[in-house]
Amino acid sequence: MSEPERTRPEDLRGWRVLADMLRPRSTPGQWVGALLCVVLGFAVVAQVRSTDRDSTFATARQDELVGILSDLGQRSERLRGDLRELERTREELVRDGEGAAAVEEARRRATVYGLLAGTLPAEGPGVELVAADPAGRLRAVHLLDALEELRDAGAEVVQIGDVRAGVGTHFVDAAGGIAADGRLLSAPYRFLAIGDPHTLTTALNIPGGVVRTLQGSGATVALSQRAKVTVRAVRSG
Amino acid sequence: MIVLLGLLAGIALGLLLDPAVPLWLQPYLPIAIVAALDAVFGGVRARLEGVFDEKVFVVSFLSNAVIAALIVFLGDQLGVGSQLSTGVVVVLGIRIFSNAAAIRRRVFGA
Numbered sequence: 001m002s003e004p005e006r007t008r009p010e011d012l013r014g015w016r017v018l019a020d021m022l023r024p025r026s027t028p029g030q031w032v033g034a035l036l037c038v039v040l041g042f043a044v045v046a047q048v049r050s051t052d053r054d055s056t057f058a059t060a061r062q063d064e065l066v067g068i069l070s071d072l073g074q075r076s077e078r079l080r081g082d083l084r085e086l087e088r089t090r091e092e093l094v095r096d097g098e099g100a101a102a103v104e105e106a107r108r109r110a111t112v113y114g115l116l117a118g119t120l121p122a123e124g125p126g127v128e129l130v131a132a133d134p135a136g137r138l139r140a141v142h143l144l145d146a147l148e149e150l151r152d153a154g155a156e157v158v159q160i161g162d163v164r165a166g167v168g169t170h171f172v173d174a175a176g177g178i179a180a181d182g183r184l185l186s187a188p189y190r191f192l193a194i195g196d197p198h199t200l201t202t203a204l205n206i207p208g209g210v211v212r213t214l215q216g217s218g219a220t221v222a223l224s225q226r227a228k229v230t231v232r233a234v235r236s237g
Numbered sequence: 238m239i240v241l242l243g244l245l246a247g248i249a250l251g252l253l254l255d256p257a258v259p260l261w262l263q264p265y266l267p268i269a270i271v272a273a274l275d276a277v278f279g280g281v282r283a284r285l286e287g288v289f290d291e292k293v294f295v296v297s298f299l300s301n302a303v304i305a306a307l308i309v310f311l312g313d314q315l316g317v318g319s320q321l322s323t324g325v326v327v328v329l330g331i332r333i334f335s336n337a338a339a340i341r342r343r344v345f346g347a
Contacts (some may be wrong), residue, residue: 029295032295036240037241040244040247042248043273044248045247045257045267046251047258047270061264061313061318062318
């Protein structure tokens with residue numbers, strides 16, 4: 001058995017002691033230490049490798065994992081919702097793709113949008129409103145009110161004079177009348193509106209409503225329900 | 238010298254075998270490694286100061302690693318595993334730094 005590793009005190013300085021430490025010796029203690037260091041190096045490498053492999057979860061603790069899991073659950077739920085929606089859309093498209101149903105549907109929609117946009121002539125039940133203006137006191141704002149009221153009451157197609165009302169219709173006071181979309185209208189102003197006649201009449205006739213306001217401005221108003229109103233004026237584009 | 242070679246041999250062995258850490262060991266291995274590193278630094282320091290003792294080194298190496306792992310295990314059972322392992326790492330880190338400082342003073346005299 002070798003004697004204990006004791007370095008002489010004068011050697012305990014600087015690099016010499018380091019060199020002394022690195023000098024190969026073969027004592028049982030050295031071998032045990034070497035063995036432990038083999039284990040340590042092995043463990044370090046194993047741990048580093050496994051951390052590289054799976055850095056997110058290997059070191060995560062239970063509560064962190066629970067948080068991650070619930071996040072994932074929420075996300076997958078959201079994605080599943082998206083999936084359902086997309087599948088429904090796809091099914092609809094597949095159904096539409098079979099035969100002429102899709103074309104019919106598209107035509108129907110084109111007609112509806114054309115009527116709403118004012119690019120197609122229209123015909124149907126509705127009302128006719130004629131506002132005569134003997135005093136010349138009707139202004140653009142009155143016509144705008146009337147148009148808005150008709151729209152609110154559910155009029156789908158409206159014609160003022162020979163102007164088809166659209167989303168961009170505007171009224172401007174002008175000499176000798178009122179300009180609608182740049183076209184001069186003169187009294188009497190005639191509204192043709194297609195929609196439920198009863199509802200339209202009620203809406204226009206309410207106290208303080210359009211008819212009263214027009215009358216208050218000195219106009220004479222004639223409102224009549226029609227089983228068939230024909231709107232021929234169209235807007236271009 | 239042999240110890241240093243052992244460390245290198247262990248690293249080489251790990252690189253060659255590419256071991257997978259078993260699941261039950263995964264929470265405790267990092268802490269045990271830090272504890273063992275603390276023991277290694279303590280051993281180097283003792284060696285430089287001329288008071289190195291193999292028996293002390295071996296026992297401190299093993300007991301450090303086991304106790305560190307045990308503390309983390311206990312923390313996991315108590316539901317404070319992450320906090321406790323942080324605490325263990327901090328304490329061991331402080332010890333490693335103080336050992337490294339002592340080694341530095343020995344080697345560089347500063």
